[in-house]
Amino acid sequence: xxxxxxxxxxxxxxxxxxxxxxxxxxxxxxxxxxxxxxxxxxxxxxxxxxxxxxxxxxxxxxxxxxxxxxxxxxxxxxxxxxxxxxxxxxxxxxxxxxxxxxxxxxxxxxxxxxxxxxxxxxxxxxxxxxxxxxxxxxxxxxxxxxxxxxxxxxxxxxxxxxxxxxxxxxxxxxxxxxxxxxxxxxxxxxxxxxxxxxxxxxxxxxxxxxxxxxxxxxxxxxxxxxxxxxxxxxxxxxxxxxxxxxxxxxxxxxxxxxxxxxxxxxxxxxxxxxxxxxxxxxxxxxxxxxxxxxxxxxxxxxxxxxxxxxxxxxxxxxxxxxxxxxxxxxxxxxxxxxxxxxxxxxxxxxxxxxxxxxxxxxxxxxxxxxxxxxxxxxxxxxxxxxxxxxxxxxxxxxxxxxxxxxxxxxxxxxxxxxxxxxxxxxxxxxxxxxxxxxxxxxxxxxxxxxxxxxxxxxxxxxxxxxxxxxxxxxxxxxxxxxxxxxxxx
Numbered sequence: 001x002x003x004x005x006x007x008x009x010x011x012x013x014x015x016x017x018x019x020x021x022x023x024x025x026x027x028x029x030x031x032x033x034x035x036x037x038x039x040x041x042x043x044x045x046x047x048x049x050x051x052x053x054x055x056x057x058x059x060x061x062x063x064x065x066x067x068x069x070x071x072x073x074x075x076x077x078x079x080x081x082x083x084x085x086x087x088x089x090x091x092x093x094x095x096x097x098x099x100x101x102x103x104x105x106x107x108x109x110x111x112x113x114x115x116x117x118x119x120x121x122x123x124x125x126x127x128x129x130x131x132x133x134x135x136x137x138x139x140x141x142x143x144x145x146x147x148x149x150x151x152x153x154x155x156x157x158x159x160x161x162x163x164x165x166x167x168x169x170x171x172x173x174x175x176x177x178x179x180x181x182x183x184x185x186x187x188x189x190x191x192x193x194x195x196x197x198x199x200x201x202x203x204x205x206x207x208x209x210x211x212x213x214x215x216x217x218x219x220x221x222x223x224x225x226x227x228x229x230x231x232x233x234x235x236x237x238x239x240x241x242x243x244x245x246x247x248x249x250x251x252x253x254x255x256x257x258x259x260x261x262x263x264x265x266x267x268x269x270x271x272x273x274x275x276x277x278x279x280x281x282x283x284x285x286x287x288x289x290x291x292x293x294x295x296x297x298x299x300x301x302x303x304x305x306x307x308x309x310x311x312x313x314x315x316x317x318x319x320x321x322x323x324x325x326x327x328x329x330x331x332x333x334x335x336x337x338x339x340x341x342x343x344x345x346x347x348x349x350x351x352x353x354x355x356x357x358x359x360x361x362x363x364x365x366x367x368x369x370x371x372x373x374x375x376x377x378x379x380x381x382x383x384x385x386x387x388x389x390x391x392x393x394x395x396x397x398x399x400x401x402x403x404x405x406x407x408x409x410x411x412x413x414x415x416x417x418x419x420x421x422x423x424x425x426x427x428x429x430x431x432x433x434x435x436x437x438x439x440x441x442x443x444x445x446x447x448x449x450x451x452x453x454x455x456x457x458x459x460x461x462x463x464x465x466x467x468x469x470x471x472x473x474x475x476x477x478x479x480x481x482x483x484x485x486x487x488x489x
Contacts, residue, residue: 019207026104028117112420167192208249218341221412294358330391331384376419
């Protein structure tokens with residue numbers, strides 16, 4: 001096989017159908033012994049003739065682009081890759097967080113995190129690259145959402161990576177691979193621009209992920225996708241990918257930075273297009289979503305209600321429709337400075353009301369917000385954090401998860417300083433603990449509902465693990481806060 005595509009071990013798992021468990025790959029590796037983690041939480045994907053039956057969506061996109069250009073390529077899971085390296089010329093790796101520099105990893109693991117231990121993501125990426133280097137002389141090309149972390153010659157040399165592709169790769173990668181196969185000793189960092197035509201995947205994806213749009217356009221300074229123009233895909237391409245996934249997956253996950261803005265006119269929801277989309281894809285299997293905007297929910301309550309009706313939410317497989325969303329702050333000042341487009345079509349001054357209204361709409365329609373907050377914006381003051389604490393108090397009775405994340409200087413704020421556990425002030429600890437108490441309140445309820453579809457042994461393990469995490473998390477938070485206050489005062 002001339003070209004093998006693969007991904008770090010944490011990305012090559014369907015997490016027993018509970019896709020949101022994938023965020024546990026950002027946790028410190030000493031939280032659960034790796035053998036237990038990979039057996040009970042993150043099992044490997046199935047294979048047919050050595051090839052992955054399901055694979056990360058980004059990997060499938062590059063595979064499709066290469067196949068359309070006539071390349072000889074196969075998607076092989078990392079635990080099977082050694083058998084296929086002998087005659088391989090190129091190994092392409094999809095990575096999400098190779099150095100643990102993403103917001104979740106930097107908050108909970110690594111040198112800046114609450115627990116000074118590398119994450120599973122970091123461990124798995126390093127292990128994969130070392131295995132390839134040991135068994136093959138193939139060119140190693142790395143891309144994916146986390147490729148920006150490797151875009152430095154010193155880092156590439158340290159790992160032995162030949163090429164790093166940052167950005168959209170469907171047009172760029174086939175050209176690079178052609179040059180390598182033609183004998184060019186190609187090395188370096190390459191940047192892909194916006195792709196005009198997004199190819200249709202040829203194989204099923206992890207979580208049944210199907211992209212309905214790219215970009216966002218809201219312009220949040222700390223988020224790369226929001227700085228990119230929104231591009232919605234043709235519904236016929238989406239349906240084709242849903243059909244491919246439905247052959248393997250019981251559920252497909254429609255992916256966009258905001259699924260409610262499919263074919264939107266800037267920030268005005270295109271009700272007809274959104275409802276047509278959900279109606280069409282629901283003909284083939286159960287449907288989930290990846291992300292939604294709270295401003296969109298508040299501006300389109302009727303659409304949210306109609307989607308729940310179309311999908312039959314709740315049902316045996318889906319007790320609710322879960323999606324990731326961003327609160328980020330309760331401070332209008334921070335909204336204006338860093339994310340003025342996030343609240344549109346509303347005003348920054350109304351952000352807290354918009355958030356609470358959206359949580360109420362979600363509650364009424366069995367949608368589950370899995371929301372993030374950002375701790376440590378460069379100009380953040382104690383008053384900004386206190387306003388966020390006030391907003392949290394307003395949300396305590398809504399079924400949801402709210403995860404605090406340290407500020408990471410990427411996108412439009414790449415020149416700023418990272419926030420770390422060493423920068424925590426008493427009011428940051430108060431915010432962290434309030435989030436923890438909110439999540440503990442809802443975690444066992446959600447776990448019982450969400451984990452019902454997992455195999456019995458894994459389900460029992462996860463319930464026991466959640467009990468452990470709740471007790472251990474509360475203990476460690478208190479210890480960390482006490483240690484910080486002792487050092488400070």
